[in-house]
């Protein structure tokens with residue numbers, strides 16, 4: 062008769078692994094970590110920081126006490142330079158564990174920061190690809206900033222460096238992670254404006270707010286021109302369908318290792334082109350390793366008519382289905398066949414083609430701008446436009462920071 066002996070662990074502070082942390086979870090003491098110590102440390106720290114907003118403080122504090130893993134953290138702005146992405150290599154290939162880096166800045170303090178943080182907590186709890194958030198405040202702009210997983214490199218550098226190692230299984234995985242985030246945001250009625258400048262600054266708004274302000278047409282918008290859909294460039298509000306347009310810019314970058322419109326000035330002329338239906342093209346030499354259905358989907362997301370763009374949930378379901386088949390090596394339809402051929406072609410790419418791509422992806426127009434900035438919409442430019450065209454006035458959108 063052997064007796065079942067259950068080992069009880071104690072941390073240095075004397076907490077037992079038999080204590081409950083939450084009503085349904087025992088204290089985990091492991092490798093110097095103790096859940097109860099972690100919570101006590103957070104509580105001790107409460108008096109050492111403040112977001113400047115009592116309601117926000119409460120949301121952050123509650124997440125630190127009640128959330129098992131996804132604890133929000135207040136990060137003083139001065140610490141920004143010191144934040145490092147924890148790149149967990151883990152098993153298998155590294156790409157699987159790379160998550161998309163995001164810093165989010167809420168541009169306008171009139172948005173209720175506490176409500177926003179509740180939204181963040183919801184996303185955290187449902188989306189494993191967004192499971193870390195720090196909150197900060199830019200002292201000069203007074204804008205709140207949230208930080209999700211951060212790369213040492215930005216996303217573009219990551220793609221450029223890893224382009225030849227990333228097969229379609231990894232590309233689809235990255236897109237699935239982003240689509241999942243979007244799907245959850247859309248469910249919760251949050252629109253993640255300008256998320257395509259997601260490396261730098263993003264902007265969240267409650268869609269309710271957009272609806273309330275439907276009559277106030279935008280004279281200025283915030284973002285990077287290649288990721289802003291034509292209707293928003295014209296002066297309409299940013300909506301969920303606008304976000305799908307921005308997503309397409311990421312699809313383009315993943316397939317080509319080049320950001321959209323990298324070889325052009327990001328000025329008012331480009332905005333007019335985009336409104337007239339011009340979209341980034343994939344160079345002929347790349348078409349061997351980009352599946353045709355992918356290009357079709359990308360251009361559908363870039364559709365001029367917002368109602369023709371797929372919903373985030375549709376993208377999510379599609380990428381999930383494809384990813385599962387890729388994992389299981391199932392080639393049962395045209396989409397999967399195209400992916401297989403694209404992977405093989407990429408594997409067999411000659412050295413000279415790789416060099417061609419490298420020189421191509423390094424081409425960057427001196428007047429391109431991929432960080433977020435304020436841009437005059439075409440509506441805002443209406444009066445200025447004739448003067449700009451005639452050269453009497455310089456383009457206010459040209460590299461205005």
Ligand SMILES: [Zn+2]
Pocket residue numbers: 072073074075076095096097098099
């Ligand atoms: Zn302890």
